[in-house]
Amino acid sequence: MKLSQGLNLGQTLTMTPALQQAIRMLQLSTLDLKTEIQDALESNVMLEADEGHEEIDAREAAAQSSERTNSSDAEIPENLPVDADWNDIYAGSSAPAAPAASSTDDEDYWAFRQANLTSTPDLHAHLVWQADMHSFSPGERAAAEVIIDAIDANGLLLDWDEIAPRIAADLELTPAHVEAVLTVVQDFDPPGVAARSLAECLDIQLTGIDSDTPGHALARRLIREESLACLAEPKRDAVAARLGVELEALDTAIALIQTLQPHPGDAFAEHEADYVVPEVFVTRTSEGWHVALNPDIAPRLRINAQYLALIKRADKSADQTTLKSHLQEARFFLNSLKSRNDTLLEVAQCIVEAQRGFLEYGEEAMKPLVLRDVAEELEIHESTVSRATANKYMQTSRGVFELKYFFSSHVSTTDGGSASATAIQAMIKRMVAGETARKPLSDSKLAELLLDNGIQVARRTVAKYREALSIPPSHERRQKTG
Template structure:
């Protein structure tokens, strides 16, 4: 075949850098968007925040001429080499006393390192008056404590101490001492021992003694809430058993939980939902997105007819700044449109609650807005909406549907709310089984299988009926 040149016409879709940036910014969460904006401000000379400029202009005082002159006269021209600046000039701080106190409280609340469980136990061991051998045993025991406060692998720890030529009686003695440390129940080898140690610290009495017996031998029956079985096994009235069981439930099964760092995760809503004049409307959260604009001074320099290297750099930054602002504007507009469409579809939820939730999928919103499903998916990913009923992720409003007896559709979220309500209102001595819940839903016109009820119940972390039964 002889080589030849040919001309063909065709169409193809190419993603420009501006389109790629707009798509990427649309799927960013609140925190990622703030980081992206801050990175753009740091790297692009053409971008600036209008809110900072306005506040700086309002807060900047005009210095008085007399004050400036007085300060200049107060500082001598020639200072000794060993002079202390504070002896010559007391400039004072620009921060007010209230600001300093607020900063100190902030550092104390947020920058203070929390003492770990092992450090807390080691501090108490130093004050226990152990001998050198006992201190070595205590150090090994404390090092073996897990984050829950338990000696989870006690056989291995005991074997290791015996390899170090520590006597068994000494190990038992030191273990008993460490188990009396704070927090109560620490260094226990099992849940029963942990509860027993905590009960030993309470005033002795019939209720406490009975609670110890339950913790040692009948925890399984207590977990099933079978008070009648406990009453038969211990030969005690049900009311006495119930009092001891309530005492056990008030104890801490994980003594080390208070020493575990719990980092709070704060969620900032992207949009707010309010009702005005009988109509639900959405608005963007102004606190999460700072107001940006192009620097007018640098923009005036770019207008010069100059092709120098500095001019090329500023022109490139100007183009990138315009792309960034357009992408940010497009993100906000798309997010508002998607949120408004969701609110219009789920108006019954805002009025009446979860049981009034309607089935909704991404395709429904995409068809109504005239966009692709992937655009709706990006707009609802990791974004939250603040409503009068609480804070919800945008994806929460999307759910599959279940057919009703009359041929209609019911949202899976609404069915889960109904199941939660039924379980909450059930008698504790005779909880509803999954089959019974399915029959009750069928009476309401919702046809679901027993396994579907079980799936929804497990998704809500609700135990089965035999675990919810409480014999009284």
Template structure:
């Protein structure tokens, strides 16, 4: 057999460790981000709180040499690149609305995955299969019995093994990374696949999982592992360190039944030129580089203290850049949502347009999972109150004229129709379906029943008075 080399272009989503930090920070809620910032302040000498006062009570250390290595310029004043939030002129917005007095529970993994599935471009059979698969995912984020699930998909929906596998692989691209894996090895492999191939230890880590397995890794010696996969021992250390950054139970973070005050990270205000979107800079503590330790680094000696400070400086740069990237992405996504849903802000749910993750991702040239993370557990202060960013999305439902209407708009229409019914002769789901058809909305009766139940409205037999 003749051997030859071929080059073929491929596309893949990869993450460097720095990008992974930025993405993890992007999906954090306000409370989680504040805790993350405080942890960074406690552990990194080069970071300090920015209270707006650049002076210090301590004397700045003097430089003892002429060599001043470049400490690197970091734009830590990221909040100044945005316009300050103007005061609202709306009478219905009181100062107390800045913080919602009620609490909110952490979103469950199932809710998070079902929401992403609703925003994904599945056909009807795939969507039904995706619902079954997501319901089979445990609190750990993994699927325990894939074979029986695949059999039921074939029996109930006519999906063969390839179609079921394709639907599963689509769900495995959802947030959080590693979700819907069928075993621990696949869970870690899915997470490793998001790293850049040039990441130290990346190829070796995948090879260890493929040829050795995680269970055997726990008790094996590094030299034994090196011989097993024919790899230098020093590469084993980097691979094991990379594996340790992955989460064996990616769904665990979504099952914490904590409660916190809602603090909106985005504010929108009506102006003469339209809606203005801005970051609420009061929700996140401001941080900056410590100028005194920067002066110490400029000494340029090779002491252990210098090495420690330089390592902390590198970590601080990465942290500040991730924080800046997070807020830029959050603002960019919020601006897209507000621009698209201006009618919703003006007129309410009936005017909400169909909008899914892919729409926003294509407009902003982002990955769908990035949009999902940017909108998870984030809130916007609007003249209509504090709204979750996810409320600006809604699935598409076709109309009789070839257009589309959002699922939320249909729910608002249902509420209006039911409010007009005669108490002694309430509308059945079939009658509600006919009324929606008369208004140009083409939906099935079971869809109407689902929307009615989501609104907390009882069936007609229970509404009859």
């Protein structure tokens, strides 16, 4: 073997501490950000809340400081144009150390917080961890990640007809290969996750139950061959007669089905109450829609002028070293906060521009929008858009919505255009609300009415959208009207 030396040129993005902090802050919710800011104020003497005095900008503070090291010159790239998984850098946040209580109220509040804190990971993280443990090929792993991202909070996968072809096309996989990856994900915990319908969710859970369990075979038959509406029918003897089984056997099967979980994701729901504070305000002005950040989401911060004046050029004492270290950390923090706010505002402005129809006319005017559209418009990475929209809310004249609400897949229209899945759901909801009580609209009829409006969707797609809206099938709606 011959050894040789060579010189290769290449470009890499250095993940500086400042950039790491900026990306982490971008994905924080408003309440988490306030906690982060409070922790920074308590731990860094160079930071203070601006209470109306003359503000000292981070760059001005840097100019006044007498010494700057190479590390303190690290700048944060505009709009955070990186794609990185910070789970490997930042471990899951643990419960903070108990503070020294200054009063009985503080002690009671601390005890309450500890009693309600949970360490349960969210459903997405739980599924990603299982995918990491599986021996997927690179293409399969990418497909599994897309599938996991598409699973809703209930643990269901309701847009499979639109998602599957996109996965196959983007990752150059056959439809059968994509289905095989889905089957693997459906084997993950919790049982029933990634099901494409309620019936499939229950059927997957039955697969994991011993087939010798009383009522197992009939329960599977009910789920696969019968409408789940039979579970709610008051005259079960008629159902038993139609199926050709004993009433006792039917009751046993139904009791088994009722032990199953229709929403596998519920076990991973937050146990603490989530208080929504909108990060973005959208208002109508004479010039159009105006987008602004909520001024109350975080206090204004500045460099403490008195401590800044104490920094001396040549002094190498321990106190001077501490002050210089705090100054550098303060600069990083202020720049990260500014970068977060700038990125959030730009993403919100792009969303409002794309969804002006929704703001003016409602859900039926919602346009198809995916992360890639915003990323390309702002020339940033899709992961940056995802972080900027996670757990962030926008207050509009139509209510308060999570930023992710404005993103939805598209369905092709007969004129070659596209319609948002959210808009289609709104149309279905309107059609059902206006139907005749004695003759409710079936899924096939809803599909025909949508086609009359230029939107071509399959009956099974209409059924999935209807289920997502918690609208019962037509025969159940007819029964309820008496």
